Amino acid sequence: MNADTAVDFKKEAAAPHQHDLDKIAPSRDERLFLVLSIFIGVLSGLLVVCFRVAIEWIRILTLGSAPHPGQYRLLLAPTLAGLVVAALVQWFFPAARGSGVNQTKAALYIYNGYISFRTVIGKFITAAIAIGSGHSLGPEDPSLQIGAGVASMVARRLRLSRQRLRLFAPIGAAAGLAAAFNAPISAILFVIEEVIGRWSAAVLGSIVLSAISSVVVARWFWGSEAIFRIPQVTLRDPRELTAYAVLGVAGGISALVFSKALGYLRPRLRSLARWTHFFQPALAGLLVGAIGFFGFPQVMGPGYGVMDQAMHGQFAWQLLVALALFKILATTLSFSSGTPGGMFAPTLFIGAMLGAAVGSFEKHYFPHLTGTIGAYALVGMGVLFAGFLRAPLTSVFMVLEVSGNYSIVLPVILANTIAYLLSRSLQPVPIFEVFTRQDGLELPSMEEQREEHELHIEDALRPVHVPILGGSTPIEAVSATLSSANAPALLVQLWDGSWYAMSKDEVAGAAVTLTGDTPIERALKPDRAPMLFPDLPLDNTLHYFPRWPLLPILNRANKSKLEGVVTLEDVLKRYQDL
Amino acid sequence: MAVFELQPPLTAEERLHKRKLIFRDLISLSGLFAITVVLAVLTWFLFNSFARHRQELAQRWLARGQAAMADGHPEQAVEAFRSALEYDPAQRQTEIKLAMALEAADRVVEATSYFNTLLETEPGNGIINLELARLSARQANKSKAIEYYQRALDGTWQGDGYERRRAVRLELARYLLDQKDYPRARTQLLIAAGNAPDDPAIKMQIAGMMEEAQDPENALAIYRAVARQKPSPVQSFQGAGRVAYSLGRFALAREYLEQAVNHPDFLSEPDSVRTPVRQMLADTIDLLALYPESNLEIRERADRILHVARIAQERLQACSASKATPVASLADLAAQWQENRATLTPLTLARDPQLEQTIMNLIFDTEKQTAQACGAPTGDDALLLKIAQSSRSVEEK
Numbered sequence A: 001m002n003a004d005t006a007v008d009f010k011k012e013a014a015a016p017h018q019h020d021l022d023k024i025a026p027s028r029d030e031r032l033f034l035v036l037s038i039f040i041g042v043l044s045g046l047l048v049v050c051f052r053v054a055i056e057w058i059r060i061l062t063l064g065s066a067p068h069p070g071q072y073r074l075l076l077a078p079t080l081a082g083l084v085v086a087a088l089v090q091w092f093f094p095a096a097r098g099s100g101v102n103q104t105k106a107a108l109y110i111y112n113g114y115i116s117f118r119t120v121i122g123k124f125i126t127a128a129i130a131i132g133s134g135h136s137l138g139p140e141d142p143s144l145q146i147g148a149g150v151a152s153m154v155a156r157r158l159r160l161s162r163q164r165l166r167l168f169a170p171i172g173a174a175a176g177l178a179a180a181f182n183a184p185i186s187a188i189l190f191v192i193e194e195v196i197g198r199w200s201a202a203v204l205g206s207i208v209l210s211a212i213s214s215v216v217v218a219r220w221f222w223g224s225e226a227i228f229r230i231p232q233v234t235l236r237d238p239r240e241l242t243a244y245a246v247l248g249v250a251g252g253i254s255a256l257v258f259s260k261a262l263g264y265l266r267p268r269l270r271s272l273a274r275w276t277h278f279f280q281p282a283l284a285g286l287l288v289g290a291i292g293f294f295g296f297p298q299v300m301g302p303g304y305g306v307m308d309q310a311m312h313g314q315f316a317w318q319l320l321v322a323l324a325l326f327k328i329l330a331t332t333l334s335f336s337s338g339t340p341g342g343m344f345a346p347t348l349f350i351g352a353m354l355g356a357a358v359g360s361f362e363k364h365y366f367p368h369l370t371g372t373i374g375a376y377a378l379v380g381m382g383v384l385f386a387g388f389l390r391a392p393l394t395s396v397f398m399v400l401e402v403s404g405n406y407s408i409v410l411p412v413i414l415a416n417t418i419a420y421l422l423s424r425s426l427q428p429v430p431i432f433e434v435f436t437r438q439d440g441l442e443l444p445s446m447e448e449q450r451e452e453h454e455l456h457i458e459d460a461l462r463p464v465h466v467p468i469l470g471g472s473t474p475i476e477a478v479s480a481t482l483s484s485a486n487a488p489a490l491l492v493q494l495w496d497g498s499w500y501a502m503s504k505d506e507v508a509g510a511a512v513t514l515t516g517d518t519p520i521e522r523a524l525k526p527d528r529a530p531m532l533f534p535d536l537p538l539d540n541t542l543h544y545f546p547r548w549p550l551l552p553i554l555n556r557a558n559k560s561k562l563e564g565v566v567t568l569e570d571v572l573k574r575y576q577d578l
Numbered sequence B: 001m002a003v004f005e006l007q008p009p010l011t012a013e014e015r016l017h018k019r020k021l022i023f024r025d026l027i028s029l030s031g032l033f034a035i036t037v038v039l040a041v042l043t044w045f046l047f048n049s050f051a052r053h054r055q056e057l058a059q060r061w062l063a064r065g066q067a068a069m070a071d072g073h074p075e076q077a078v079e080a081f082r083s084a085l086e087y088d089p090a091q092r093q094t095e096i097k098l099a100m101a102l103e104a105a106d107r108v109v110e111a112t113s114y115f116n117t118l119l120e121t122e123p124g125n126g127i128i129n130l131e132l133a134r135l136s137a138r139q140a141n142k143s144k145a146i147e148y149y150q151r152a153l154d155g156t157w158q159g160d161g162y163e164r165r166r167a168v169r170l171e172l173a174r175y176l177l178d179q180k181d182y183p184r185a186r187t188q189l190l191i192a193a194g195n196a197p198d199d200p201a202i203k204m205q206i207a208g209m210m211e212e213a214q215d216p217e218n219a220l221a222i223y224r225a226v227a228r229q230k231p232s233p234v235q236s237f238q239g240a241g242r243v244a245y246s247l248g249r250f251a252l253a254r255e256y257l258e259q260a261v262n263h264p265d266f267l268s269e270p271d272s273v274r275t276p277v278r279q280m281l282a283d284t285i286d287l288l289a290l291y292p293e294s295n296l297e298i299r300e301r302a303d304r305i306l307h308v309a310r311i312a313q314e315r316l317q318a319c320s321a322s323k324a325t326p327v328a329s330l331a332d333l334a335a336q337w338q339e340n341r342a343t344l345t346p347l348t349l350a351r352d353p354q355l356e357q358t359i360m361n362l363i364f365d366t367e368k369q370t371a372q373a374c375g376a377p378t379g380d381d382a383l384l385l386k387i388a389q390s391s392r393s394v395e396e397k
Helices: A003-014 A018-024 A028-063 A073-091 A101-109 A117-132 A140-157 A162-181 A184-196 A201-222 A240-270 A274-278 A280-293 A304-311 A317-336 A344-365 A373-389 A392-403 A406-426 A431-438 A446-451 A475-485 A504-513 A538-544 A568-576 B012-070 B074-087 B092-104 B108-121 B126-138 B142-154 B161-178 B182-195 B200-212 B216-228 B234-246 B250-262 B271-290 B298-322 B328-339 B346-351 B353-374 B379-389
Strands: A468-470 A489-493 A499-503 A551-554 A562-566
Touching (some): A028 A073, A028 A117, A028 A140, A028 A162, A028 B012, A073 A117, A073 A280, A101 A162, A101 A184, A101 A431, A140 A162, A140 A201, A140 B012, A162 A184, A162 A201, A201 B012, A240 A317, A240 A373, A240 A406, A240 A431, A304 A317, A304 A373, A304 B074, A317 A344, A344 A373, A373 A392, A373 A406, A373 A431, A373 B108, A392 A406, A475 A489, A475 A504, A499 A551, A538 A568, B012 B074, B012 B092, B074 B092, B108 B126, B126 B142, B126 B161, B161 B182, B161 B200, B182 B216, B200 B216, B200 B234, B216 B250, B234 B250, B234 B271, B271 B298, B271 B379, B298 B328, B298 B353, B298 B379, B328 B353
């Protein structure tokens, strides 16, 4: 935890205790939560618009209005910017380093949703300088962190509870990402897939509110197609699916190469002496600038314009392949050097180039078979998203959302699935988790969380192996039945359909204190066995065991019918078997 | 329900706390609102300033691209148009200019790909289809080129669509001529001629292309139509004379060629044009001097027939003598001349129009057969061969 965090927690200590608030204004947090979600959305939207404008201004000032090979400024701008950014990060804004996604996750899971004002400002300034001056990084992930930071500041300002404060980080993250990407559904899904890790009804409404608010603000400025113009996308011929499958394979392999390159270079650069950290972004900037200087200035910066051009068929497939490869190299250099900036835009760039390359190739050699190049570029973006960022749900919805056309759902799912499975089988650890481990943090794996299998009662259910008797059965008969069955307990069904699980000791006690012809129901305690059904979570059973020797599991349609029973041993064994 | 649950009453101190809390929240929310408003205003100013600058840059790069194209630097134009589109993306005209610059820079694959993408969004755009036709033509894809040309003709055009379509049709005809696809070229030229305005330059162009398309009849009709106009260009007389000459309509050819030579603009024509016209006129005059025209006096006609008959016989004798072994066709002709020797007098010819025709046919056959056996003739024989090749149309006007 840094100094800012400590200062803020001191302030928090001075605030009224939560139990006081619960008494004098019990619904205050809940009401503020929704109102603040809208405020967070609007503020994030405005900040992200400023952020993107700042990037564009810096780009024009440093690289000129039309960068082209052979301009010395292509070498100078990213190098000098690297020096400035490194100094800012090392001396003033250490938390601004990196993309922003993992930092937001760390804020959520480690720092109780706390992101300092300094981090927000630092991220804004350093990422804008780096991206604007040509480093091969994108503004989406920083926007996500800026949004989360805004949310954190607002929540702290209103002195909301720590629990609420933690929830605000993903709300702001969704708002920031939605404004940057101009796609609220994708932003919401990404935050759920990559930041929260699981669907949570508690924050979903607020995430939606903030994401929509921020997108409304962003669209007010940029229009509905803020990032690139979406061409007509259709699936014309089922045979095209072969080409999309090829795209999926190409995307999966590219994602693997990209991940491996980052996984290799980043820790090595980080482990170098601290003084080198002041020069690493500059060196990376020089190398990225050299790529631009010697022929491929398109790889510098986020490259939205180039994506737009690729989508509209302005490049030959050979150039598109070259751009994809050089972008992987440039982004690996920029990101590994610790330059603040995101991975979203480069991922989309590489995907768009690969997709457009496949589309252009097909169009050139099989002109009657292929659809639009734009459709391939769009699907390519989703493919890299699925393969590299490993957010399969977001990748599908992102393409559908930005294209506004559901006719390409089949190619998207096919290509994304191939890329995802290929990438996953060859690179088991997702890239964000790789970064987390490299940074020495222990954050939950979102991919594992998504795929966690929740156990249900039916998973530990066993057939009824104890005697079942009616409530009017005499105690003498009950004792005899229990002895002959040699069971540890028995189940008693009462006249009102309720159940009672009676242990051997309980029966023995009743036999001592009551006469043998007394109905067993008169020996029972007033409570009854809980009503449990096979589809309920298995952990629901745990707190009943101290009281009951076993639990009858009922049929939902007919509560007098038993589906089976569970014992504490069954439940524990099931968990141990996981 | 919770709403109706009785809450324990708040103490005076708690009520005070609650009021303070509400007041503080209101202040905080008001502050948040004020920050939002201030940030919105700042963003608005920043964004508008940026948007204006983008527009300026778009215009600047568009102008540079156009200038580069005009100066014959398509590579520079490509970069300039790309930059213009980056700052103002949805400009169809700039996109088309970029694609044309790519084409001009010989980046055919990129240009084709880009035009195809533009076509996806605007399949009926005339200029996009036209450019794709040109690219297909450059790539020697004839069927695609013709298909795109046809789509361009059927497509929409900005400005004077009528004029642009005619230009496209003539371009298609030119392409078909280059491909030696004369029947299709003639079809396009006939349509173009039918729709052409009363503009001598366009009609002359169409007539010239019809000549190339091996359609001299229609070419002559257009040249003559233009030549009838006042003032008429010297080229129309030249063209009419040339085509009439090629059709064997020598009387008509002489008429137009004389008008061409006497036209005041003829002297300003280059030598390469004047010399063949003069030669053609001289040939026509000589040729008509040999030809027994129908409007001549009977006696004069008979004298001319006898004169050309002598020329033909001399040609036959010379040709037969040059052959080491007798040629059957020449021997047959010699036999025919021998049969008609007695009739070759002015009087018999004047009396018998049928005989006139028979002798003329024999003369034509002699010139044709000797040309085949002994090669192209010269002098009067050459003129007679020309008459023989279009004997029915010499006097046609």
